Amino acid sequence: xxxxxxxxxxxxxxxxxxxxxxxxxxxxxxxxxxxxxxxxxxxxxxxxxxxxxxxxxxxxxxxxxxxxxxxxxxxxxxxxxxxxxxxxxxxxxxxxxxxxxxxxxxxxxxxxx
Amino acid sequence: xxxxxxxxxxxxxxxxxxxxxxxxxxxxxxxxxxxxxxxxxxxxxxxxxxxxxxxxxxxxxxxxxxxxxxxxxxxxxxxxxxxxxxxxxxxxxxxxxxxxxxxxxxxxxxx
Numbered sequence: 582x583x584x585x586x587x588x589x590x591x592x593x594x595x596x597x598x599x600x601x602x603x604x605x606x607x608x609x610x611x612x613x614x615x616x617x618x619x620x621x622x623x624x625x626x627x628x629x630x631x632x633x634x635x636x637x638x639x640x641x642x643x644x645x646x647x648x649x650x651x652x653x654x655x656x657x658x659x660x661x662x663x664x665x666x667x668x669x670x671x672x673x674x675x676x677x678x679x680x681x682x683x684x685x686x687x688x689x690x691x692x693x694x
Numbered sequence: 695x696x697x698x699x700x701x702x703x704x705x706x707x708x709x710x711x712x713x714x715x716x717x718x719x720x721x722x723x724x725x726x727x728x729x730x731x732x733x734x735x736x737x738x739x740x741x742x743x744x745x746x747x748x749x750x751x752x753x754x755x756x757x758x759x760x761x762x763x764x765x766x767x768x769x770x771x772x773x774x775x776x777x778x779x780x781x782x783x784x785x786x787x788x789x790x791x792x793x794x795x796x797x798x799x800x801x802x803x804x805x
């Protein structure tokens with residue numbers, strides 16, 4: 582069965598600094614990968630996804646993630662964070678054609694002035 | 695277009711009481727899911743449905759039951775609430791193992 586590891590439970594960073602949130606997965610078959618964001622007291626929203634094609638995927642608000650098959654990773658990056666990026670970020674994986682997502686335990690991004 | 699809605703938003707139960715959480719979606723999605731979110735544990739799948747009239751167990755199904763009598767609704771029931779079921783419950787809908795759309799959550803406390 583596939584699994585997702587987010588090693589960092591919390592990442593503090595100053596505004597305008599770069600950030601990387603790490604995600605590693607384990608699966609012996611092809612996968613689809615996702616990053617979801619959860620703002621305080623809200624549900625999860627899809628941030629970006631990798632299904633196929635280019636291994637670098639981008640979101641509309643400046644985040645990007647790169648699928649690295651050899652390292653089984655899908656790290657999330659942003660070159661310059663804003664206060665409004667403070668949220669919890671969840672990495673998720675599903676086996677190609679499967680019906681369910683498996684989520685990591687989440688990384689709380691704390692952006693301070 | 696309301697997306698995914700959940701009722702109620704908050705609830706406090708005493709141990710042994712029962713309740714039903716309602717999830718509704720207006721996107722005509724076949725798949726619906728119930729998750730619980732606990733600190734440090736991410737989201738864990740309780741039950742899910744791949745279409746009207748179907749249900750299946752997820753990762754943590756014990757103590758919960760579900761029903762999908764109508765395509766747009768997915769009900770989660772707790773027959774005899776326990777303090778271990780104190781959590782935030784999220785419903786989601788989608789088109790399979792791809793993008794899922796989440797509701798705003800229900801915060802349940804069992805005393």
